[in-house]
Amino acid sequence: MISVGPIPVYVILLAICLLLAWGVARILVVRSGTQSKAAGGLLLDAAFWGFVAARLAYLIQWREEYAQAPMSIIVIGDGGYLWWAGLLAAILYVFWKTRHTHCLRLPVLSGMVVGVLIWFSASHALLVMQRSTTALPDVQLSNLGHEPVSLSSYTGKPIVLNLWASWCPPCRREMPAFEQVAAQFPDTVFLMVNQGESRASIQQFLAAENLDLQHVLLDPSSSTMREVRARGLPTTLFFDAQGQLRDVHMGEITMAALKSKLSKHFAQVANDVSKQE
Structure with missing residues (x-):
């Protein structure tokens, strides 16, 4: 950033x-x-x-x-x-x-x-x-199921990459917005990349908050944060289907701002969703 x-x-x-x-x-x-x-x-x-x-x-x-x-x-x-x-x-x-x-x-x-x-x-x-x-980094992470995951494997669709941690109050506040918007934009991949926490801590937080997020990834060494040169948490990055950066939001993002950026940068995806609704 x-x-x-x-x-x-x-x-x-x-x-x-x-x-x-x-x-x-x-x-x-x-x-x-x-x-x-x-x-x-x-x-x-x-x-x-x-x-x-x-x-x-x-x-x-x-x-x-x-x-x-x-x-x-x-x-x-x-x-x-x-x-x-x-x-x-x-x-x-x-x-x-x-x-x-x-x-x-x-x-x-x-x-x-x-x-x-x-x-x-x-x-x-x-x-x-x-x-x-800045492009989508080829970082090797893992999911909650202990499976290795490469960030670059998600290219082919627009990507919203959120860097977060459960100890971060703004991160916690914006999580429900990501859950709801992700359900409304199925053609966009929402990657919730946790920074520095254990699998048990993440699962406990998600269960306590009753959050259903599809792509929660673990980054125990915060390598993604270094690769994209993020200055703090939370940070949300928007990549197109080719893995090229389109926009960055530093700090807490509201549901309105999240939808606004999706509509601005991925207009075709947003239009398709609107027609379905």
């Missing part, structure tokens, strides 16, 4: 984009002859309400999934945002706030454009770089 120490690089990228957008807005408003700090503040306010709108729109889109687990609404780190809704809300907010101060409108909107363009360009470049350096 790409990060700077414990901080995901996308968080740093977002901060940089906001800073650059703020700087562009301030420079343009000064050049226009208006000595005002209002442009920078207005841009940050617009960004805030844009994030709020993007989150609310996402909650509405996946309302059925969130209704099944209401507490997951507060897991704002699940990546649950509709960018276009947030951008539209931010633009409308700027137009409304500048209805009496038109001289601020163009500088603030220009700053927003710069920030958005940098965000999309840089995030796309990071994702391409990550995909090119």
